[in-house]
Amino acid sequence: MNFLSEIVISKDNPSVKLFRKLIISKKERVKTRLFALEGSRLVFDALSNNAPIEKLFITESALEKFREELKKYKNVQKLLISDELGGRISDTGKTQGIFAQCSFIEGREELPTMKKHGRYVVLSHIQDPGNAGMIIRTADAMGLDGVIFSRSCDIYNPKVVRATMGSLFRIPVFYDIDEDDIFAKLEEAQTASFAAVVDNSAADLKAIDFSKGGAIFIGNEGNGLPEELASRCTERITIKMNGNIESLNAAMATGIIMWELMK
């Protein structure tokens, strides 16, 4: 056990208390610029993608299981906790006993110059963490140039982080980005914007020419994209199908549009 830095047994330990706060409080995350990760796949994905992890909490059972793998990451502080304390820290119910405290990823709060004819998805007013995470994960799978959060949920919410399955560390995800800034940078990058809407008079997704890339604007799960925003986009697009379009989940709809964008 000599590669461990500390053994923590009390739930009142300041490190443990801070970690719990990072799980439940956005305010705490913003103040400390730290967020929480849980689960072996997520933590090891983050470590192998050189995410700025500053501390690991490992339960006794998890240590037995992951000892060899953990030894690879020498420069990360490792705290041993009891299985019981692991259960208390956990946000998931069934914990795997491995947790990480990670710094905010640098350079994600400002939108850099966009790629000429780049391929992006812009989320506006997306609130469901599961949908947000799934969209990040799918954007990574499909190889988009970036995901841009505007007036949407916190990307460091543990439910979002978990649903990305590590993709948060593989694809650039920008957040709290101002709409004016997005449109200005798209114009510079000569890249068109497409408003995804549920409206049969909009252009059929299947007929859109994405050969010069594009940024797809996706709106809220219930209310869709605000008209004010849709009207600023180059074109309105919609998914035409024979089925019950209202049954299509927001993340699934976004996945299908990204698939067409990347074809």
Place this chain on the structure above:
Amino acid sequence: MNFLSEIVISKDNPSVKLFRKLIISKKERVKTRLFALEGSRLVFDALSNNAPIEKLFITESALEKFREELKKYKNVQKLLISDELGGRISDTGKTQGIFAQCSFIEGREELPTMKKHGRYVVLSHIQDPGNAGMIIRTADAMGLDGVIFSRSCDIYNPKVVRATMGSLFRIPVFYDIDEDDIFAKLEEAQTASFAAVVDNSAADLKAIDFSKGGAIFIGNEGNGLPEELASRCTERITIKMNGNIESLNAAMATGIIMWELMK
């Protein structure tokens, strides 16, 4: 309150006890041929689609909220329960206080004659209830002819039912179907079978001609489709992308294949 049939106050009431069992036990569901629904959207979707609902449990708070809507469904037995008892029954944590006990949907345990050049998805060894439900929901959105479960999770598991968002009552979902039976019926229906695999030597999904329909075989989240099954299919297909294909969630991958199938 005179349209209510009974006021239940005890958690030991036999109706309440049976309902709790239906949530947690597949064995109980199979024995009684009943399953549980929770949440206003799901329950009202089921009622308006004439699902075989035989009993509703409604908390006092939910009754206030949904009284007028509930009055439309005169022939369903309605039991009033306390808010506290509603919290106990609930499978979701945040309950809306409306629950239904529903009979198994008729004719779903045997595969009928399939449609000539029909469009189907076949799930083999799909275990995650969230994925199973999302696939049913997306198949409904896209207008497939049916979803066929073979050696996969229980379609009446509350997590599956919830994730379908009511689509379970709108699209035919067959379950416990034998593979030999599926291949025999597909042949009768002159409909090809496509094995979805992660294999770059398989045919590119984008190049497949689905004009004569097809049944897409989807395998387990981790292990994919058993080779024995893939080799019986007419053709092997794969999703070719530039991104990290292993990041693509099984339900999302299935959604994209269904999108191409239905185009």
